[in-house]
Amino acid sequence: MDVLGLTDYATTLALVAVLILTFYLFGRRNFSYFKELGLSGPKPVSHLGNLVQIKKLGFNNVFKYWREIYGDVYGIYFGVVPNCIVSDPEFVQEVLVKRFSNFVN
Structure with a gap:
């Protein structure tokens, strides 16, 4: 019985570790989008994403601050959604206006 109990504990621990690793890797994989571009x-x-920085610096101030650092075009994340x-x-x-026809819907 002890062997079976230990096996159940080890299986549960391994399952929790795999779930945590999957959760972490899924969150990180989306954050390479702008690097690739x-x-x-x-x-x-x-x-x-960058919601922590937005909350900390304030919605209006953070975009001015990031424009000074990263220039006129940069990428941020609202959660895991790239913007x-x-x-x-x-x-x-x-x-x-000029390239409007290139965008559908």
């Missing part, structure tokens, strides 16, 4: 941006926190931030009005006009 060559965009810079603030380092995200696993599963929270491209564009601060240059001319670039926004280029994308939304």
